[in-house]
Amino acid sequence: MSYIPKSTCYRVTPQRRIVLEELKKVCTHPTAQEVYELVQKQDKSVSLATVYRSLDFLVEQELVIKLKARGKQARYDADLTQHCHLVCKKCGRVSDCFDVEKLKIDSKEIGKLGFCPCLDYLEIPGLCRECCGC
């Protein structure tokens, strides 16, 4: 698994490999529970706690993005190409959007606030096709 840098003192375990590989297969931004179900199809012995720990580890290694979105469950994404997320306020579903002009923030305002924005993987609230009446 070339994804995970060898430089760390942490190991590339079979569990972590499966979690990342399964996450790379889908584009549905699954919850930890859903990742667990995907992982279970590969290896019944992997526990939910390990899935949570592996996801934390992969987020730490910047190989996976954690989305807070709406809803109580976090969602995960292993697609690292620059894009933002359209998050439905009603049903919580998340879809990708690759054609978004970057947000422009007034530089004076920024300086005043001393805030360093991370505009990649922005989460844009709204209503998806199913939930939007219009």
Added chain:
Amino acid sequence: MSYIPKSTCYRVTPQRRIVLEELKKVCTHPTAQEVYELVQKQDKSVSLATVYRSLDFLVEQELVIKLKARGKQARYDADLTQHCHLVCKKCGRVSDCFDVEKLKIDSKEIGKLGFCPCLDYLEIPGLCRECCGC
């Protein structure tokens, strides 16, 4: 309390009034627990459950915005003037930003996805002054 529309069949109770008034006094985007503490200073008898219910009610009435932000606790804002929120990925603190050019999303992309974005009250991740080394 002129804020709450009379058209609904719901009542303007003392508890709801206090919650909204306390929230209007601050610009710190408090959590429900923090709102509870503010409310307690006005009326010891108001319960935490009522604070949660009042906040839900006020969000429903579109008098208050609920922020999911980072961290596990939701945060609330009674400032309805258009602005976005700068959310620190590290400490979870939220600050306001009033000078942001709206995000531009490719109309073809939008059409394809059938997504209606709500660009008000956008939450922009980043690092605040304290957490940003630079």
Added chain:
DNA sequence: TTTACTATTGATAATGATTCTCAACAAGAG
């Protein structure tokens, strides 16, 4: 004003996503 009805409340239990604990295990260095 009574009465009936419904919304609201405080207290507390329940929920559920996530994190923690801990004994067992595994990989690598010496």
Added chain:
DNA sequence: CTCTTGTTGAGAATCATTATCAATAGTAAA
């Protein structure tokens, strides 16, 4: 092999939020 340290599975604990329920308080009709 042995020591050290990271990792795992199982299950308990945490904690923000929501649900339950009996009591209460407006409100509208009689």
